[in-house]
Amino acid sequence: MRLQDRHERDFVLGATHEEVITSLVRDDIKSYKKLPINVYQIQTKYRDERRPRFGVLRSREFIMKDAYSFDTSEEGLDESYKAMYEAYKRIFSKCGLDFRAVEADSGAIGGTDTHEFMVLSEIGEDTIAYSDGSDFAANIEIAPVKAVVTNHNEQQVLDVEKKETPNVKTIEEVTAFFNVDASQTIKSLLFMINEEPVLILVRGDHEVNEIKIAHLYPNAQSIELATIAQTNEYLGCEPGFIGPLQVKDSISIIADHSVQTIVNGICGANDRDYHFINVNVDRDVSDLQYADIRFIQEGDPSPDGKGTIRFARGIEVGHVFKLGTKYSEALGASFLNEQGKAEPMIMGCYGIGVSRTIAAIVEQNHDENGIVWPKNVSPFDIHLITINMKDDTQRELGEQLYGQLRNMNYDVLFDDRPERAGVKFKDSDLFGLPIRIAIGKRAAEQIVEVKIRMTGEMLEVKVDELESTIKQLMEK
Known part of the structure; x- marks a missing residue:
């Protein structure tokens, strides 16, 4: 499929790699x-x-590592998935990254279990919900919310009343008009799911999570917010005044668990410029289904019952999926089992963004002077600098140490440029290699200066002690 990008440059649309690999x-x-x-x-x-x-x-161009597993059973897929999951954890740990393996949504790729590997960073484009008391972590798109049960007997349940509320539509306007907290209001949204109306209820201080709604209807072809015309058709009013009372039996109603905790709440009356007060859904709404359909929030109890939810920004650097038979069945990728019967292969897919991982390493390892490479992923181990190349003693010692360090199996970047010392040192801090060795005025005394980039610590070391010193520093 040939097309043009937004700058009218020619592109060819690449095939989905799951399909190509499955075919092969x-x-x-x-x-x-x-x-x-x-x-x-x-x-x-x-x-x-x-x-x-x-x-x-x-970026417009980047490097990816993709892998695909093929098994004969779900148990085999579990083993392949676990092996790759653990391998990814080791890879990102060796890269010196502060990361979390978080539960995620499979999106358009499909499948069931899936985890994203998220590097914690303020510039991250994703938000992670994690517990401050356990290892729980998930993308906020799918993070489950722990249902909290409230004892209604502690409050007097009042009779429903209809109140005129001219031009009061939003939750903010409702809370200001009635002088109540948003947690006392019911936010009602009409969705069209497979062209059928479904009324969704959440507490006024919460937000509807459409991904969780999609999980309630895994076979739905379309899930969309109702238009103004559709809202008028099914509820007899415009958005801003809709609510769950006195609606048609043909309209399904799904409420978040938190709505059940509202006593004498406020909601739209399905009538322009009117709202109901003293609404208690268990009493006032029939055929109501409860589900987890809201976004998790900071301060919520952790779903595993340990600790409280906190948020962090993250950069996605890896993703693992259990695909099951979605692609193998569609493309006829089958095998003959021990009885000679054809069965679809059970698939998983796994990806690491190589370019993104490098960017994430730099984001987490830098200071005002430049990059601070972790030793395991540094492009060179040592930055060797001869300060004055016109000085024969410095030049000869530099060339001697370059060969000596290379023979010790270190990767060495040798700066023998005819530049000023300040330029070389500034570039060295910018490059951020773990150890810098500078050969300067004390070269005649067989003494060099060693700087540790991570800490900024400076050492004067005799040349005959350099090998043992470097070995100790590399092992830290």
Whole structure:
């Protein structure tokens, strides 16, 4: 499929790699004896990015590692998934990253279990909900909310009343008009799910999570917020005045668990410029279904019952999915089992953004002078600098140490440029290699200056003690 991007440059739309890989494996593997397998690729990818930013974090060209597992059973997929999950944890740990493996939504790729690997960073584009008392972490798009039960017997339940509320539509306007907290109001939104009306209720201080609604209707072809015309057709009023009382039996009603805790609440009356007060949904609304359909919030109890929810920004650097048979069934990727019967292969897919990982490492490891590379991923181990190349003693010692350090199996960047010392030191801090060795005025005494980039600590070291000193510093 050929197309043009927003700058009228020619593009060819790449095939979904799940489909290509499944087709290749389908044509090559026919027996259970050749399974399980895991195949991978590392390649450059291209994206019509509207606004490239943050260096290589959001760019038009980037490098990805993709892997795909094929198993004969769900148990086999569980093992493949766990192996890749643990491998990714080791990779990002060795990269020196502060990250979380969070529960996530599979989105358009499909599948069931899925985890994102999120590097904590203020410039992250995703929000992570995590517990301050346990290892729980999830993308806020899918983070479950722990239902809290409230004892209604502690408050007197009053009779419903209809109140005139001229031009009062939003939750903010309702709370100001009645002088109540938003938690005492019921926010009502009409959705069209497979072209059928469904009324969604959340507490006024909460937000509806459409991804959770989609999970309630996994086979739905369309889930959309109702138009003004549709709202008038089914509820007899415009948005801003709708509510769950006195609605048609044909309209399903789903309320978030938190709505059940509202005593004598306020909601729209399905009548322009009117609201109901003293609404108690368990008493006043029939055929009501409760579900977790809101976004989690900071301060909520952790879903695992340990601690309180906190938010952090994150950069997604990896993602693992259990695809199941979505692609293998559609593309006919089957194998013959031990009884000679054809069964679909059970698939998983796994990806690491290589370029993004590099960007994330820099985001978490830098200071005002430049990058501070963790030792495991630094492009060089040592930055060797000869301060004055015109000085024969400094030049000769520099060349000697370069060869000596290379023989010790260190990767060495040798700065032998005819530049001023200040320029070389500034560039060295910018590059951020773990150890800097500067050969200067004390070269004739066989003494060099060693700087540790991470801490800024400076050492004067004799050349014959340099090998042991570098070894100790690298092992820290």
